[in-house]
Amino acid sequence: MTQEVKTYKVPTMADMAASGEEPEILFWVGCAGSFDDRYKRVTIAFVRILNHVGIKFAVLGPEEACTGDPARRAGNEFLFQMQAISNIQVLNGYNVKKIVTACPHCFNTIKNEYPELGGTYEVIHHSQFLQGLINEGRIRVKDGESFKGRRITFHDSCYLGRANKVYEAPREVLAALDADLVEMKRVRANGLCCGAGGGQYFKEPEPGKKDVNVERVEEALGTGADTIAVACPFCMTMMSDGVKNKNREDSVRVYDISELIAQGEGL
Amino acid sequence: MEIVQQILFVAALAATIWYITKRVRLIARAINLGRPENRFDHADERLKTMLLVAFGQKKMFTNLLVGVMHFVIYAGFIIINLEILEIILDGILGTHRLFAPYITPVYPILIDVFEILAFGVLAVCVVFLCRRFVAKVNRFQPERHREMTRWPRTDAAIILTAEILLMIAFLTWNASDSVLRDRGVGHYGELQGIVPDFLISHYLKPLFTGFSDTTLVFYERFAWWAHILGIMAFAIYVTYSKHLHIALGFPNVYFSDLQPKGEMQNMPEITKEVQLSLGLPVTTEPDGSQTNDNGEQPAEVGRFGAKDVQDLKWINLMNAYSCTECGRCTSACPANITGKKLSPRKIMMDTRDRLEEIQQGWKTNGDDYRDDKSLLNDYITAEELNACTTCQACINACPININPLDIILQLRRYRVMEESQAPASWNAMFSNIENNMAPWKFSPSDRFNWAEQVNESK
Known part of the structure; x- marks a missing residue:
């Protein structure tokens, strides 16, 4: 397939400020999106979509730092507030008004927990942002890969779903693809955690009979789906590991919703 | 004889009220051990949540069948309690079915409703006992859940059995009373033509037709006392039991969290x-609160x-x-x-x-x-x-x-x-x-x- 050479740009807030510009939206990449090899691909997919639809966006780049979420949930309030207050200094310094992020933990923390510490922004998750682009017709998901005949199941992230009641946006995004959407038994408000929240991602699980991600992946595989769609970096790792644990990595893939959209859009 | 019963009744009622008051104070004191936090804000939203979740039992209907069954017991608890008012007044004044002559047209309808609910409560309690101890619903089993030790299981069994016994007392009291009324015995006969047979207890009358008048009066009194003393004892028991949710469920929902579930509380x-x-x-x-001007340290x-x-x-x-x-x-x-x-x-x-x-x-x-x-x-x-x-x-x-x-x-x-x-x-x-x-x-x-x-x- 011949493809025209596109150049995608990733402007930083510092660049924008230097040229006296203000972006429409700040893309908060998050630690996983910046450092985790698998999730960097999600960051890149989302940046390509942002370029493709021509939105004036920026990232903080090296000025971004962990929101403090894992520290807070593990019980270290000091460290959380150090991170939060420093981040708020940076965000307010750039006069940021609207933030989009592909991480539900960053989303929840900035949206719900930063206001009390002096950081009030309009915060949306990338699933909501993509839903908006699709509804406005700015993404048609027609020019790329076809999803005909594929079965996709969506795994709800706790901090997107239960924590903030965002259940429809990721599903509407997936509905734009011409794939079959199949639901697991435990979905939406009853969705089963991937096992990574509350700091679990950063330690070995406590003794038990089974790992949570294996329990969840078994449920996902039970739907007969060939693609497990996620909308969270931690769910991404946990579900991918679960699929490997079940020796199904050849037939079942785990993708973030923005990757699927980028594939459908040929980006 | 009447006056002895009245004195005993007033004494039992007073003792129950005194004891429950003592228990409520103790529990309130225990709850107040906790740190203060204002949960009296957003009254509209809180009221709405309480109406939906507590009164409307919204979240119980996640499992429709269990939701309906629980609703029967809940409705029974709320509505049958109207009848307690008459029973208490009868007990204090030494009267019999005090309200019947005053609200003659609606009285049997009310009692019919109470009886239907009483039968419903009885049936559901039997089903719930079976779910726990026969069908062995997973979440109640000690083999799987180590917190389900002897006391929580006994507590559950006591609650369900007590409710079954109370409903049996209520229904057989109505049945024995109907037979006495038919026979025109003493003051029971005075309500002939005013109070008809009731919907459920009507079917229990054959159990009592073989009784002599004296035995029947004895049973009627026994069932009446068993029912009301049972309720008093149960009310006291509830304060020691997991069943306290029948009272605290409502304020608990009213004061429940309003912020998004993912939001952790800040530590100022x-x-x-x-x-x-x-x-x-x-x-x-x-x-x-905002800091004071001279930046003094908090206490x-x-x-x-x-x-x-x-x-x-x-x-x-x-x-x-x-x-x-x-x-x-x-x-x-x-x-x-x-x-x-x-x-x-x-x-x-x-x-x-x-x-x-x-x-x-x-x-x-x-x-x-x-x-x-x-x-x-x-x-x-x-x-x-x-x-x-x-x-x-x-x-x-x-x-x-x-x-x-x-x-x-x-x-x-x-x-x-x-x-x-x-x-x-x-x-x-x-x-x-x-x-x-x-x-x-x-x-x-x-x-x-x-x-x-x-x-x-x-």
């Missing part, structure tokens, strides 16, 4: 420390997080007293499902048990007594706390909006900030965030390196 006393250490102007006092900062029930908020303690140990939280908990020690129901039961233990201490050693035990370690272990994924499935599952996660997180805060007892890999994560601005050991200067790959083909 730490904000001040952090602002000082970053060289920023201090904007809040620990109580959330005293308590401990960070919670070690014992006194460190929790009062709503956490009300949650514990409202919990009826149904185990929906535990059935939804990913840690518990996969065999970890954590059970959100146990967190709530432990909190209540700890409060009961403190009350016992007050009784035996005086009101100022403090023992050296604590909720953390003596009841809830680190292993349980560390297993939580903070997924909020427990909060979502609770039919009366109890929040076990809030207690777990406050106990974690104490362990990490006061005792530095985080698991080693969490300490590594903390130091990475502190030094590298990410939970992993990457250089912060590499944070933006991903952008170099944005134009590489896949």
Whole structure:
């Protein structure tokens, strides 16, 4: 397939400020999106979509730092507030008004927990942002890969779903693809955690009979789906590991919703 | 004879009221051990939640059949209590069916409704006993859930059996009374033509037609007394039991969390420390109020997080007293499902048990007594706390909006900030965030390196 050479740009807030510009939206990449090899691909997919639809966006780049979420949930309030207050200094310094992020933990923390510490922004998750682009017709998901005949199941992230009641946006995004959407038994408000929240991602699980991600992946595989769609970096790792644990990595893939959209859009 | 019964009745009623008042005060005192927090804001939203979730039982209908069955008992509890008013007045005044002559046209309709509900309650209680002890619904089984020790199971059996016996007393009382009325015995006969047979107890009359008048009067009196004394005893029992949810469920839902489930409560006393250490102007006092001009230190900062029930908020303690140990939280908990020690129901039961233990201490050693035990370690272990994924499935599952996660997180805060007892890999994560601005050991200067790959083909 011949493809025209596109150049995608990733402007930083510092660049924008230097040229006296203000972006429409700040893309908060998050630690996983910046450092985790698998999730960097999600960051890149989302940046390509942002370029493709021509939105004036920026990232903080090296000025971004962990929101403090894992520290807070593990019980270290000091460290959380150090991170939060420093981040708020940076965000307010750039006069940021609207933030989009592909991480539900960053989303929840900035949206719900930063206001009390002096950081009030309009915060949306990338699933909501993509839903908006699709509804406005700015993404048609027609020019790329076809999803005909594929079965996709969506795994709800706790901090997107239960924590903030965002259940429809990721599903509407997936509905734009011409794939079959199949639901697991435990979905939406009853969705089963991937096992990574509350700091679990950063330690070995406590003794038990089974790992949570294996329990969840078994449920996902039970739907007969060939693609497990996620909308969270931690769910991404946990579900991918679960699929490997079940020796199904050849037939079942785990993708973030923005990757699927980028594939459908040929980006 | 009448007057003796009246005196006995008034005495029993007074004793019950006195005892329950004492119990309510004790429980209120226990709940007030918790830290203050204003939950009297947003009255409209709270009222709406209470109407939907408590009165409307919205969350019980997740499982439709169980929801309907629970609703029958709930409606029975609320509506049959109207009949208690007449029974109490009859008891005090020595009258018999006091209201019947005054509301003759509606009286049988009311009693019919009560009887239908009574029969419904009886039937559902039998089904619920079967679910627990015959069908062995997983969340009630001690083999699977270690918090379901002897007392919680006995408590459940006592509640269901007591309700069955009370309903039997009510229905057979009506039946024996109908037979006496038909026979025109004494004051029972005076209601002939005013009070007809009732819908359900009508079918029980053949049980009593073989009785002599004296035996029948004896049974009628026995059933009447058994019913009302049973209710009084049950009301007292409820204050010791998980069944307290029938009263506390309503305020518990009214005062439940309004913020998004994912939002953790801020600690303003730490904000001040952090602002000082970053060289920023201090904007809040620990109580959330604006700082005073001369920047004086606040009086005293308590401990960070919670070690014992006194460190929790009062709503956490009300949650514990409202919990009826149904185990929906535990059935939804990913840690518990996969065999970890954590059970959100146990967190709530432990909190209540700890409060009961403190009350016992007050009784035996005086009101100022403090023992050296604590909720953390003596009841809830680190292993349980560390297993939580903070997924909020427990909060979502609770039919009366109890929040076990809030207690777990406050106990974690104490362990990490006061005792530095985080698991080693969490300490590594903390130091990475502190030094590298990410939970992993990457250089912060590499944070933006991903952008170099944005134009590489896949």
